[in-house]
Amino acid sequence: MADTETREAGSEQSIPGFDPARFEPFLVKNPEAMSVNIARSLENLGKAATEWLQPRERGEKKNAELEPLTDLVATLSKVVEYWVADPQRTIEAQTQLMGSFFGIWMNSVNKAAGKPAAMPETRSDKRFAAQDWNEAPFFDFLRQIYLVTSDWAEKLVTEAQGLDPHTRHKAQFYVRQVTSALSPSNFVLTNPELYKETVAKSGANLVEGMKKLAEDIKAGRGDLRIRQTDMSKFKVGENLAVTPGKVVAENDVCQVIQYEPSTPDVLKRPLLIVPPWINKFYVLDLNPQKSFIKWCVDQGHTVFVISWVNPDERHADKSWEDYAREGIGFGLDTITKATGEKEVNAIGYCVGGTLLAATLALHAQEGDKRIRSATLFTTQVDFTHAGDLKVFADEGQIRAIEKSMSEDGYLEGSKMAMAFNMLRAQELIWPYFVNAYLKGQDPTPFDLLYWNADSTRMPAANHSFYLRNCYLENNLSKGQMELAGKRLDLKDIKIPIYNLATREDHIAPAKSVFVGSKLFGGPVTYIMSGSGHIAGVVNPPDKKKYGFWHDGPVDGTFEHWAEGAEMSEGSWWPHWHAWVESEADRKVPARKPGGNKLNPIEEAPGSYVKVRV
DSSP: OHHHHHHHHHHHHTSTTOOGGGGGGGSOSOHHHHHHHHHHHHHHHHHHHHHHHHHHHTTSSOOTTHHHHHHHHHHHHHHHHHHHHSHHHHHHHHHHHHHHHHHHHHHHHHHHTTOOOSSOOOOOOGGGOSTHHHHSHHHHHHHHHHHHHHHHHHHHHHHOOSOOHHHHHHHHHHHHHHHHHTOGGGSGGGOHHHHHHHHHTTTHHHHHHHHHHHHHHHHTTTSOOOOOSOGGGOOBTTTBSOSOEEEEEEOSSEEEEEEOOOSSEEESSOEEEEOOSSSOGGGGOSSTTTOHHHHHHHTTOOEEEEEEOOOOGGGTTOOHHHHIIIIIIHHHHHHHHHHOOOOEEEEEETHHHHHHHHHHHHHHHHTOOOEEEEEEESOOSOOTTOGGGGGGOSHHHHHHHHHHHHHHSEEOHHHHHHHHHHTTHHHHTHHHHIIIIISOOOOOOOHHHHHHHSOOOEEHHHHHHHIIIIIITOHHHHTOOEETTEEOOGGGOOSOEEEEEETTOSSSOHHHHHHHHTTOSSOEEEEEESSOTTTTTSOOGGGOOSOEEEOOOSSSOHHHHHHHOEEESSOSHHHHHHHHHHHOOOEEEOOOTTTTTOOOOEETTOSGGGOOO
16 A cells, blocks of 8 residues: 555656646535535526527517627638638648647647647737646646637638638628637636636536526526626716706707806807717716816816717607707707807717718808817728728628618617627627626626616617718718718818827727828818727826827828827827817806706706616
8 A cells, every 4th residue: 555655656746747736726625515506507597598588489589699690600601611612722721720739739748748848839818817727737738729729710711812801801800709709718617717716616606607697688688788897886967977067958869968167267169079879978977087078177168068869769760960950950059049159169979970070061061160170089981991890881781780770760779789899809798708607706896887888779760871871881981971962071171170099999990080081171180099999088187098199290191190190198188178279269257057048957967868778
């Protein structure tokens, strides 16, 4: 017996780096508790399945999930066709992958034997930052296999010939979605952190996780609404969107908010903010420390904000022109009534900026000169380089969206929210999936993620026009978009434009915004902020984050501009305010909301923004 133990100990010691204590956390300590909890988690999973099925059995939900899946299969099949059409290409692709697998196997064997690697290590990835991904042989092998296979799949798309640009773009996007979903970090048995936590808690984390899964499918009325933050910690009007103001006008499409002044004098020209209707305006008023709206008020602007309605079937026929007339036009009329002013500075954010640009072109033809300067936040007017959202905007997919909208009168907000999340699935989907449903953890409160989950619907006529005229046909950039019977030309816009892009924007890429800058007929100041579509815009000066680029050469390509631009530390907000004042800096005594002609309807942020879906 002693000889046997000695031989076993010696055998263990003969393997370099072998430490039995390292495997202790992977061993199930309480099989009985684990079995009970696995059974309970399966019971909760069954409840989740019921919550998914029941709305479909009642006819409340349609299996719309099949449509993007069909497009995914059809798109990737075109890539497969290229590689299997020629047996030699097939063999070469397979040989390349198998060669990589063999190299990983040899690396693993050499590492176990304390020898140097036979081939270079795979690339680093923050999903695999935990120590066990590199030191536990099984998980190290799994990590490398996954990364090599993911890179190989993306290379197949890149090198496939005969694909039109849109099909290739879709294929690249879909491959990223598939590889992100299949990452070993997303499964209990293939993620060392998850596995150890499940063992340590005897599966109690899975019981809680499956319970949360059922709750979130129920909250989504048959669709999974992944919890990204603790929704119970926030309430619009109480700890979000709290800048003082009044709703001074409203119609079927929007409410107009005028904010209380905080300075004795204000700029003579009021400021009208046109936010996107795909999201809610209070991203610009999350809290007093982050609020762009409050900051503008404190700099002496008389701020008016359009708060769009969260539409339902009654708004099905509300068109792009209706949003221009009953949104922007109504906002301008309200400003004149409240202040007597007929010269206004305007800001448009994202699709709100696209609408503002189209409205300015329409106003130019109609002789409406009330908007004297315009600022565009992450706004595209040329959609040639529009990024990954173009994946969802081909004729077949738009027809499917239009068919769905024709039945309800609108596009569900959850559909757009999921599309935006898919643009950054590794950051906005899978970490939250793992934490909520596999670890069973409650998310931390985060105001921006609450806003992100507070989705809005899109009226059918408006959204169809937007998808076709912007993403599919790019009509605004070509001078072929028509509003009110007039063909719009951005060259008719002669007023000064401050055009803000963000460096890491997945929705309105900086290059796309830059290309659009060349289409206007007046002076354009192009600025590129650090960070992305939201954080690059909502960047208060006191945070001293990100920085921004400016004064690059206006001629030539975006790359040429970026190379020659000057970088300044901190927020672009003061730079913008100085630009506004350089256009018109005359001041007048501060104005009360509504002035003498409009009676306030309710306190800001109003009731339209509080309607949830």
